[in-house]
Amino acid sequence: MLVEQIAVFLENKSGRLAEITAILAENDTNIRALSVADTADFGILRLIVNDVEKARTILQEAGFTVGKTNVLAVEVVDKTGGLATVLKSLHNAGINVEYMYAFVNKSGGNAVLIFRFEKMDEAIDVLQKDGFTLLSGEQVCAL
Amino acid sequence: MYWEQEKECLPRPQLEKLQLERLKNTLARVGTTVPFYRNTFSKLKIGAGKVKSLDDLRRLPFTTKQDLRDNYPYGLFAIPLRDVVRIHSSSGTTGMATVVGYSRNDIINWSNLVARILCGAGVTADDMIQIAFGYGLFTGGFGLHYGAERLGASVIPISAGNTKRQIQIMQDFKTTALVCTPSYALKMADVMMDMGINPNGLSLRFGLFGAEPWSEAMRTEIDARLGIRASDNYGLSEIMGPGVAGECQECNGLHVNEDHFLIEVLDPDNLEPVAPGEVGELVITTLTKEAFPVIRYRTRDLTRLLPEPCPCGRTFVRIHRMMGRSDDMLIIKGVNVFPTQIEAILFEIEGTEPHYRLIVERENNEDKLTVMVEVVESIFFDAMKKQRAFMDMIKKKMASELGIGVNVKLVEERTLDRFDGKGDRVIDKRQL
Numbered sequence: 001m002l003v004e005q006i007a008v009f010l011e012n013k014s015g016r017l018a019e020i021t022a023i024l025a026e027n028d029t030n031i032r033a034l035s036v037a038d039t040a041d042f043g044i045l046r047l048i049v050n051d052v053e054k055a056r057t058i059l060q061e062a063g064f065t066v067g068k069t070n071v072l073a074v075e076v077v078d079k080t081g082g083l084a085t086v087l088k089s090l091h092n093a094g095i096n097v098e099y100m101y102a103f104v105n106k107s108g109g110n111a112v113l114i115f116r117f118e119k120m121d122e123a124i125d126v127l128q129k130d131g132f133t134l135l136s137g138e139q140v141c142a143l
Numbered sequence: 144m145y146w147e148q149e150k151e152c153l154p155r156p157q158l159e160k161l162q163l164e165r166l167k168n169t170l171a172r173v174g175t176t177v178p179f180y181r182n183t184f185s186k187l188k189i190g191a192g193k194v195k196s197l198d199d200l201r202r203l204p205f206t207t208k209q210d211l212r213d214n215y216p217y218g219l220f221a222i223p224l225r226d227v228v229r230i231h232s233s234s235g236t237t238g239m240a241t242v243v244g245y246s247r248n249d250i251i252n253w254s255n256l257v258a259r260i261l262c263g264a265g266v267t268a269d270d271m272i273q274i275a276f277g278y279g280l281f282t283g284g285f286g287l288h289y290g291a292e293r294l295g296a297s298v299i300p301i302s303a304g305n306t307k308r309q310i311q312i313m314q315d316f317k318t319t320a321l322v323c324t325p326s327y328a329l330k331m332a333d334v335m336m337d338m339g340i341n342p343n344g345l346s347l348r349f350g351l352f353g354a355e356p357w358s359e360a361m362r363t364e365i366d367a368r369l370g371i372r373a374s375d376n377y378g379l380s381e382i383m384g385p386g387v388a389g390e391c392q393e394c395n396g397l398h399v400n401e402d403h404f405l406i407e408v409l410d411p412d413n414l415e416p417v418a419p420g421e422v423g424e425l426v427i428t429t430l431t432k433e434a435f436p437v438i439r440y441r442t443r444d445l446t447r448l449l450p451e452p453c454p455c456g457r458t459f460v461r462i463h464r465m466m467g468r469s470d471d472m473l474i475i476k477g478v479n480v481f482p483t484q485i486e487a488i489l490f491e492i493e494g495t496e497p498h499y500r501l502i503v504e505r506e507n508n509e510d511k512l513t514v515m516v517e518v519v520e521s522i523f524f525d526a527m528k529k530q531r532a533f534m535d536m537i538k539k540k541m542a543s544e545l546g547i548g549v550n551v552k553l554v555e556e557r558t559l560d561r562f563d564g565k566g567d568r569v570i571d572k573r574q575l
Contacts, residue, residue, distance in 0.1 A: 009556075065555065
């Protein structure tokens with residue numbers, strides 16, 4: 001049920017994001033989803049890619065600090081209120097979201113929500129109990 | 144103005160005779176009561192009996208800060224603890240801190256020597272002295288406090304911090320003499336301007352500054368902006384604290400209280416004396432200290448002798464204001480900071496040799512230390528909240544270990560240049 005995500009530490013310097021995406025492109029690594037959290041000084045780039053280990057290695061070799069984390073991918077119908085129902089279910093169960101981001105899968109008409117929770121196991125239980133669809137890493141990349 | 148004229152103006156031959164007598168006395172005491180000295184003296188086959196002239200000082204072993212650390216806390220004390228009436232200490236945890244002690248006589252001497260410095264700078268029993276040095280383990284606050292009381296002046300023991308309140312009290316209590324670091328005096332001038340207070344309307348006449356390096360340009364600025372006479376004084380806790388040396392009203396070098404301290408200026412590399420008037424490391428031997436005597440303490444402070452007689456009439460030799468360090472110690476907001484302390488904290492957190500850089504700046508007359516840390520995987524988090532909490536944790540640890548607040552800036556791996564020397568890890572941008 002868990003999806004692997006890589007995170008990259010970035011100083012707020014111009015061109016760093018361009019550099020990372022170029023490195024991934026050169027190595028035939030496809031980015032399925034990404035998000036950036038930033039402060040005035042630095043940012044944290046999070047990526048879901050088709051080949052996690054390869055992406056991690058090439059970025060490390062290029063000198064970046066790369067971390068690997070597990071996240072959850074929840075598939076919802078791409079229509080009004082899709083995200084709200086998921087968040088309501090989590091809120092009712094008292095589960096806090098550490099961070100989240102989303103992307104829309106145009107062909108399937110669905111949206112995919114990427115979540116990181118402090119209590120991943122509890123979140124999985126709650127989401128499954130409430131009938132949400134959790135995607136595996138392969139499924140996310142196959143979209 | 145003299146506090147103890149007959150001593151401060153003692154003819155050199157008599158002074159040197161007194162120094163030799165006191166040196167032998169000190170050597171005899173440490174040679175029997177302090178194992179560290181007993182062992183080194185016996186290894187070098189030297190002792191009080193073999194010292195015939197002040198030149199023989201050069202045959203004695205040095206004492207370093209590391210020796211003080213190795214003997215933490217009480218290993219170098221020369222008297223039983225029950226006779227120690229005061230303890231002071233440098234910041235830092237075990238292994239980094241140094242601890243010093245004072246007997247009742249030491250406190251009396253210390254107070255007297257600080258009274259000399261105050262008196263030499265022009266302060267009298269009629270003055271109202273505001274002591275804005277921190278009171279506590281740091282010797283600055285209590286050292287000046289006891290000296291000012293000994294002088295008979297009125298003391299405002301306000302301690303460090305809260306600048307607006309300092310200025311309010313300075314105005315209301317009619318402070319005439321200010322004791323703090325020179326950069327803090329300029330900071331006060333800035334805040335006075337913000338508060339709409341004209342320094343010329345205050346009663347302030349004297350400023351006694353120390354605990355950090357400064358320059359003639361800073362003196363001119365302080366004098367002009369606060370409308371006072373700023374004088375420099377020097378001391379270090381390992382020797383006693385403030386009271387080792389201070390400027391007379393000529394404001395042209397600091398007279399060393401030579402009847403209590405024997406000084407040498409040595410080449411820090413070969414530890415041989417430099418030519419008179421050349422810059423070298425100040426090495427001090429205490430002559431009267433009971434609880435914590437030190438022999439040839441390497442201060443790591445660079446200065447030079449000003450051998451010409453001073454028009455003020457004191458026979459005590461003058462040294463130039465401190466000109467730098469022969470090691471990598473930084474003085475930030477008057478607090479001594481070693482890069483190795485910061486390295487040790489980062490090592491503890493990261494579990495591996497940290498890559499870091501220290502940037503020291505002076506913004507609005509206030510020192511600012513920024514620690515740049517390369518983010519390795521063990522200290523990198525995918526959640527921003529955790530990454531920020533981690534930065535706060537580093538800041539807190541540094542503040543509690545160093546005694547000053549620091550800024551932490553996280554940078555990407557391998558972006559800081561690799562250097563071999565530790566000194567290269569510091570970029571000091573301060574222009575004094």
